Amino acid sequence: AQSVAQPEDQVNVAEGNPLTVKCTYSVSGNPYLFWYVQYPNRGLQFLLKYITGDNLVKGSYGFEAEFNKSQTSFHLKKPSALVSDSALYFCAVRVRRYGNNRLAFGKGNQVVVIP
Amino acid sequence: NAGVTQTPKFQVLKTGQSMTLQCAQDMNHEYMSWYRQDPGMGLRLIHYSVGAGITDQGEVPNGYNVSRSTTEDFPLRLLSAAPSQTSVYFCASSPGTGGSQPQHFGDGTRLSIL
Numbered sequence: 005a006q007s008v009a010q011p012e013d014q015v016n017v018a019e020g021n022p023l024t025v026k027c028t029y030s031v032s033g034n035p036y037l038f039w040y041v042q043y044p045n046r047g048l049q050f051l052l053k054y055i056t057g058d059n060l061v062k063g064s065y066g067f068e069a070e071f072n073k074s075q076t077s078f079h080l081k082k083p084s085a086l087v088s089d090s091a092l093y094f095c096a097v098r099v100r101r102y103g104n105n106r107l108a109f110g111k112g113n114q115v116v117v118i119p
Numbered sequence: 120n121a122g123v124t125q126t127p128k129f130q131v132l133k134t135g136q137s138m139t140l141q142c143a144q145d146m147n148h149e150y151m152s153w154y155r156q157d158p159g160m161g162l163r164l165i166h167y168s169v170g171a172g173i174t175d176q177g178e179v180p181n182g183y184n185v186s187r188s189t190t191e192d193f194p195l196r197l198l199s200a201a202p203s204q205t206s207v208y209f210c211a212s213s214p215g216t217g218g219s220q221p222q223h224f225g226d227g228t229r230l231s232i233l
Binding site for chain 2: 013036038040045046047048049050053055094098100104105106107108109110111112
């Protein structure tokens with residue numbers, strides 16, 4: 005099945021330390037990959053995407069992600085975490101079904117940045 | 120600069136009642152979709168639409184209907200509410216239908232079925 009997996013339920017990191025949120029994918033063909041962030045009582049907000057090209061993708065709020073085809077991974081990173089980065093993070097992949105496109109989301113990772 | 124607007128924000132229903140969750144976008148996006156979000160399960164696609172007059176089922180369509188009579192509006196109807204439909208519902212839209220553009224999300228409708 006075409007899907008993404010986010011293996012950790014929660015990621016705890018001290019403020020100022022590097023932040024990594026893991027995502028692996030399973031999809032036939034070339035993947036379209038996305039990261040979204042959700043703050044409490046809000047909808048998801050787009051952070052960045054990988055469609056083609058450079059494996060290192062830069063996005064909003066200082067986040068970046070590295071596409072690794074051999075490891076089928078698309079981990080989200082931030083060099084120095086802020087308390088305001090505490091939120092729920094979702095990885096997603098485009099799925100093609102009967103000629104139509106839709107997104108399959110992972111279950112999400114809660115990130116807690118400790119002051 | 121409204122983006123995707125969902126109404127209502129909160130709703131409590133009794134088992135067996137029906138209701139419609141409204142979704143409107145002002146960005147002229149072709150693609151619209153409905154998701155439900157449940158703890159530990161991420162977002163699951165209920166129904167989606169690639170343009171006015173065209174809808175299709177997602178992963179969890181049972182108990183829900185949709186229609187797309189205009190580009191702007193994509194309402195979700197619960198036919199006969201069940202406690203298993205207690206969830207947070209999100210509507211989203213994106214330009215084009217190729218899947219390369221990010222989706223824009225509303226702030227959700229929090230629905231409780233008693």
